Amino acid sequence: MFYLLLLTLVAPAYSQTATWIWYPGDWEISLSNKMQNRRTERGVFFPVFWKIDNHYVLMDFHKVFNLSQPEEIKLYVEGEYNVKIDGKAFEGSPSTITVPAGKHKINIKVFNQQQVPAIFVQGKTIVSDNSWLVTFEDKEWIDETGKTSDISATKWLNAGSSNLNDPTKLPSTYSLPVKPEPALRIERKPQALVADFGKETFGFLKLHGVKGKGKLTAYYGESKEEALSLEHSETFDRLTIAATTKQDTVISLSKAFRFVNLVHEAGISVDSVSVLYEYADISDKGGFRCSDEELNRIYDVSKYTLHLTTREFFIDGIKRDRWVWSGDAYQSYLMNYYLTNDNETVKRTMYALRGKDPVTAHINTIMDYTFYWFLGIYDYYLYSGDKSFIAQNYDRMQSLMEYCLGRRNKEGLMEGLPGDWVFIDWATGLSKAGAVSFEQLLLCRSLETMAICAGLADDAAGAARYTKEADLLKKKLFDYYWNENKQALVHSRVNGAQTDNVTRYANMFSILFGYFSEQQKQAVKKSVLLNNNIQKITTPYMRFYELEALCAMGEQVYVLKEMKDYWGGMLKLGATSFWEEYNPDKTGAEHYAMYGREFGKSLCHSWGASPLYLLGKYYLGVKPLEPGYSQYEIAPQLGGLQWMEGKVPTPDGTIELAVTTSQIKVTGATGTGVLKFSSRSKPVCKEGIVSDKGNGHYELTIEKGKTYTVKYKL
Amino acid sequence: MFYLLLLTLVAPAYSQTATWIWYPGDWEISLSNKMQNRRTERGVFFPVFWKIDNHYVLMDFHKVFNLSQPEEIKLYVEGEYNVKIDGKAFEGSPSTITVPAGKHKINIKVFNQQQVPAIFVQGKTIVSDNSWLVTFEDKEWIDETGKTSDISATKWLNAGSSNLNDPTKLPSTYSLPVKPEPALRIERKPQALVADFGKETFGFLKLHGVKGKGKLTAYYGESKEEALSLEHSETFDRLTIAATTKQDTVISLSKAFRFVNLVHEAGISVDSVSVLYEYADISDKGGFRCSDEELNRIYDVSKYTLHLTTREFFIDGIKRDRWVWSGDAYQSYLMNYYLTNDNETVKRTMYALRGKDPVTAHINTIMDYTFYWFLGIYDYYLYSGDKSFIAQNYDRMQSLMEYCLGRRNKEGLMEGLPGDWVFIDWATGLSKAGAVSFEQLLLCRSLETMAICAGLADDAAGAARYTKEADLLKKKLFDYYWNENKQALVHSRVNGAQTDNVTRYANMFSILFGYFSEQQKQAVKKSVLLNNNIQKITTPYMRFYELEALCAMGEQVYVLKEMKDYWGGMLKLGATSFWEEYNPDKTGAEHYAMYGREFGKSLCHSWGASPLYLLGKYYLGVKPLEPGYSQYEIAPQLGGLQWMEGKVPTPDGTIELAVTTSQIKVTGATGTGVLKFSSRSKPVCKEGIVSDKGNGHYELTIEKGKTYTVKYKL
Incomplete structure (x- = not known):
C-alpha cells in the first residue's frame, strides 16, 4: 500500500x-x-x-x-x-x-x-x-x-x-548524434599528413591546431591508395586557411573514409586530425556466435557494415551514393529484423522512397525497385504486425500500383518503357529487352501484398481485384516463361515468344516466394542454382537471394562454405566493412575499381551485410509465420558448425537460442513458436511435449517467455 | 551609315x-x-x-x-x-x-x-x-x-x-513596391487617435513619433464605424510599446482600410500616422470617358477598385479574404483585358489557382470555380493569342478535367459530391441539390476549351474526345433542362427529373456562350432576364454576367440605367471603391454587415469593378473574334450617351475610339478589325469603304495603325 x-x-x-x-x-x-x-x-x-x-x-x-x-x-x-x-x-x-x-x-x-x-x-x-x-x-x-x-x-x-x-x-x-574518435596512425610528409582511422568510418573530419595561410585539401580514401590519389579519390574537401594562431576546424559535410590525406601549401601546419563519428543511435537486439571464428568475424563486420549504412535512412553505400535506393534498402530491412529490429528506420525509409503522388516514374526510376517497395511492405507487416502503417499508406500503395498496372504491355506483362530502368543486377551482358520474367515475379508478389493490405484497409473490392490480378499473372508466369526442357523459368519474353536464356533471378525468387511445386524446386536447384553453366552472380546484392534460396532448400552446409569463401575472402584482404562487389580473381588496388573509375567501388555497402539475415533466418532458423510473430518458427540448422547461439528480436521480446549437436536451448518471446528439428534419437524435453512428425522430424511448441531445453542427436 | x-x-x-x-x-x-x-x-x-x-x-x-x-x-x-x-x-x-x-x-x-x-x-x-x-x-x-x-x-x-x-x-x-502616403485627417481623443486616409487604401501602417510604455492597438476600418468598433472591427494589430524617445514603427503585416483607430494606454503618445501604400505597378492601357459624369466617376472608382485588388495576384477583396478565388479572379481577368491588359498577373493567378497534381478537390473546393479556371484559359487565349501558356499547362488542364469527368453522376451530369462546394452565388434559399443546370453549362464550355487546347497541343485524340463530350453534354443540357412551357432552362435536375425552379444563372450564361437559338434567346430575355418574378441577383458578382447578357442582347440603354442606379448608389453613399454587395434598401452602417458580422462586408471587392469590362466590351464595343485580336470587332453602342471615347489594349497596340451620335473615329491596332454600326443616313468615310449590310447596318474594315473617321447618324 x-x-x-x-x-x-x-x-x-x-x-x-x-x-x-x-x-x-x-x-x-x-x-x-x-x-x-x-x-x-x-x-x-x-x-x-x-x-x-x-x-x-x-x-x-x-x-x-x-x-x-x-x-x-x-x-x-x-x-x-x-x-x-x-x-x-x-x-x-x-x-x-x-x-x-x-x-x-x-x-x-x-x-x-x-x-x-x-x-x-x-x-x-x-x-x-x-x-x-x-x-x-x-x-x-x-x-x-x-x-x-x-x-x-x-x-x-x-x-x-x-x-x-x-x-x-x-x-x-534533426541530426544524427556524433562522438569524437581519434585517428589511429598519422604519417607526416612534406606539405601533407596521412591519417589512418584503423577502420572504415563516417563523419565530420576535424583538423586540430591548424595554422598558416593558404590552401588545404583533404582527400578521403576508403583505401590508402584512394586517399593518396589526388587525381582519382572519389571525395575531397578544399579549404582556404587563414589562421595566425592554431585553430581547430570541423568540415561541415560528413564523409566516409578510413584514410585521410591532407595536402596543403607550404606555411600551413596541422597538429592532428580526428573524426566526429556520426551514427544512428540504434541498439542491437539480435546476435550470433558460433564455433567458427571466421564466421563470427564475418558476422561482426556485417554488423558494423549495417550500422554504418543505417543512417537517417537505410542507404546503399556511405562513400559515394548516400542515396536511398529501394532495392538496397529492402535488404537492409531484412537484416534489420534480425539485428536491431528498428521499425522507425524501416518506416522512415519506406516513406522517403515512396514520396508522394502523382507517381511520375518508378521508385529510383527502377522498375524492380518499385516492386521491392511493395515487398518491403509485405515483410514489414510480417515482422512487425503493424497494421497502422498499412492503413496510413494504403492510398499511396494503390496509386503506385495503378502506375504499374497502367504500364503493362499487350500481354499484361511489365516491359521497360522509355524512362524505365530495368535493373535486376550489375551483370555483364544481362538482357533487359522485352518482358523479363524476374519483373513479372516481383509484380506478382507486389499484387499479393496489395491483396493483403486491401484486406487490412477494409477494401474488399480491392482485395478481390488484386488477388485476381495476382492469380492471372502467376498463371502467365508459368505459361509464358516455364521451359519444360530446361526445367527452369527463362529470362525473358520478347515479341510474344520465350527467349532461350536462363538466368538465376526469376528461378531463385520463385523458390523464395513459394511459387514452385516441390518437384519444380528440386529441378531448378539442379538445373539453375547449382549449375555452373548458368551465368554466375557476382554482386553481394543478388548473392543475398541466391544464398537465401539455397538455404531455403536446406543447403546450409554449402552456403556456410560459400559465406566463408566470399565474405572471408574480403576479410583476408583487410576489409573492415563489406563491399559493393568482390571478385576473388582481382588483386591489390584492382579491387577498388568500379564503374570505370579507379576508386569507384564502395567498400561499405549495405548489401554486403547479408550474413546477418542468413544466419538469423536460416541457421538460427527463426522466422515469423504470422504478422508480428504471433506464430513463428524456429528451425535451427548448424550447417556443419559445432555450436551456435543467438538472439532474434520480435515486436515483443527476444527469442534466444543455443544449439549444439546434442542440445537445443530456446527461450520464447511473444506469440506461439514451434521449434522444428531433426534428431537421430528420441529427443527429451522437460519443459514441453515434443511431438514426433515422422522420419526423424520433431516439433515442440514454444510459449511466450518460457525456456526449453531439448536433448537430441544431430 | x-x-x-x-x-x-x-x-x-x-x-x-x-x-x-x-x-x-x-x-x-x-x-x-x-x-x-x-x-x-x-x-x-x-x-x-x-x-x-x-x-x-x-x-x-x-x-x-x-x-x-x-x-x-x-x-x-x-x-x-x-x-x-x-x-x-x-x-x-x-x-x-x-x-x-x-x-x-x-x-x-x-x-x-x-x-x-x-x-x-x-x-x-x-x-x-x-x-x-x-x-x-x-x-x-x-x-x-x-x-x-x-x-x-x-x-x-x-x-x-x-x-x-x-x-x-x-x-x-519578391514583394510589391510601396510609397508613403499621409493620413488626410487626424482626430485626437484621450488615449486614442483616429486617422482618415480619405479613401480606401492598402499597405503597411506607419506610426510616427511613438513614445512611452504600454499597449497600443490599431483598429482598422473600411468605414469609420468599423475602426471605432473595438469589438467588431475585422482586423487589428496589437503592439507593445517601449520607447523612451520618439520612434517610428511600421507594422509588418499590410492591411486594407480607410480609417485607423489607434487606442493606447496612458503614457503613450503618437505624433501621426501614414501608410506605406503597397501596389502592383501596372499601367493602364485602356480608358473610357463619356458625356455622363456619374458614369465617368463609376469608371474611375472601378479602376481604383481593380487596382487595389490586383496585387501579386487577382484577389477578391483586400480587407478580409485576400485569397485567390477562381470565380472572382475570372472577372478580374476580363476587366484586366480592357484596362491594363497585363498577361503576367493573369498567368500568375491561373498557375496559383491550378496548383499541382494530384487534384484532390475542386479549385477553392468550389465546383463552379474549377470551371471558371477553364473559362479563364479560353479567354486568355482569345485575348492574348499566347499558345505557349496553353502548351505549358496542357498536362494540368487534362488532369483537372479528368478529375471533373470522374465525378459525374449516372446521367453524366456534375452533381455535388461530399466535399464539393456548389457555390453559384450568394443568394437566399438557392438550391444546390441534384445536378444544377448552371454547372453543366460551365462544364460544357470547359470541355469546349479543352478541345481547343488539345488542338493547340497537337493532341488530336484529345480534341476529338473533348469535342464529343461537349456535344453530348450540350444536348443533355437542352434535353434535361429546357422547359418549353417556361421558355427557360430550369435550375436543376433531382433524381432524374426536372425541378420546377427557374433561376437566372444558366439562362444568362447560355446567352453569353451562344448556346441558345435566336428564338430561345429572345424568349429567355422576356421569360427570365426581364422577368421580375424570377429571383433577383443581389451580388455584383452575378450582376456582372446578368448585365453582360443584357448588353449582348442590345440592352445598353437599360444596362446604363442599371449601372447608374447600382454603382451610382454606392457612390452616393460615399464609396471610394466598390463593394462586395449592395442593397439600396439598407441604411447607414447596415451596409457594412455581411456573413452575420457587423463589418463582414468587403468594401473593396474586385467583382465590384465590372463596369470596366461592360463599358469596354459593350459600349466601346471592342472584342477579339480570333485569338490575340488577329480578327476583332468594334461595335460601339452609346446606350443613350451623347458621346464616349476610349481605348482598348490588344497584344499589339491600342484600339482608340471616339463616338458621338454623328461621328465615329477609330484607330486600329494589330490584326484586322471590323467596325459595325447602325446609321439612319448613308455613312461617309474618307479612309475606307463602308459596306452596307442592309436594314441600316454598316461595316468598315479597320487596318492596323490606321485612323478612320465615319460620319453617320444614330
Missing part, C-alpha cells in the same frame, strides 16, 4: 509522452531530401536524378479530448499557426492555453512554406502523438448564413511521428 | 534580357502561399481551407547554345547547385564560367528545399529566359559500363519567368 502510494507521488507531472507530430511522410521526405543531396563527387554537388517531393505547407491537426478538469497545455509549433477549441480561435498564436473540462476538440492549423509544419503539445493528459488526426485540406468553410460545409469527404490520417520527444528541438533541425 | 555604326557602338554589352527562371508555376504557387496566408481575422491567423502546393525542390535547367567565340557567363542561383557543359561538371558551384566556342549544352541542377530553385544567367549572348528547358526528373543515369540511360521519356517544359530581371534580387524575396 505504501509502495503504491509512493509510486503515485513520484509519478511524473506529465504521464503521457508527447512527441513532435506532422503529416505522415512529410518529415521523412524532407529529411531524405537533405540527406540525398549531401552527395558530392570530387567536389561536385551530385543530386539524384529522380523526382523528389516536398511537404504540405498547410496542415490541420486535431484531436478530441474529454477532460475531468481544466488543463493547461503548452504549444510548440514549427510554423505560423492558430489554435481553436471547438472551432473558436484564440487571438494570436498563444504558446499556452487552458482547455476547459468536458469534451473538446482542439485544432491547430499550421502554415510553413520552408519546413514541415509540426506541433508538439504538452499537457498533463493532453499530448501530441500519432493519435491526433491530420489533413492538408479540411475543406471546412462557412457559408453566408453561418452554415458549416460538409466535410465528410475530408481525408484524415493519423499524424506521423518519430520519437522526437524534445519540444525545444525542432524537427527541421 | 554613321548612324548605324553609332548604334552598334553604344549597344549595351548585354544585348539579351536575362531574367530569373524556374519551373513554371512553382514561384507563382509559392508566392500565392505567402500571400494567402497573410489573412488575419481579429488577430487570428486565418489560412485557406483547401490544399495548397509546394515547389519542386530539385530542378534541372538546360539550353544548347552555339557560340562563335568563347563567352564568360555569370551565374546567380537560388539554391545549392552544380553546372555542367556537355555533361561535364565544374568543381564546386562556380559563379562565373567560360563556355567555349561551338555548340554546347549548359545544364544547371539546383536543389532548394526551402525556396523555389531558380537561376539567373548573364552572358553576352547566353542569358536565362523561358527558352531554357526545365524538368524535375531528368532520369539520366549511367550504368556500370558508362552507358547513359534512355531519357526520351523525360518531360521538359519551358522555364517559367515573370520579368524579375535583377540578379541581385532573389525571386523568394
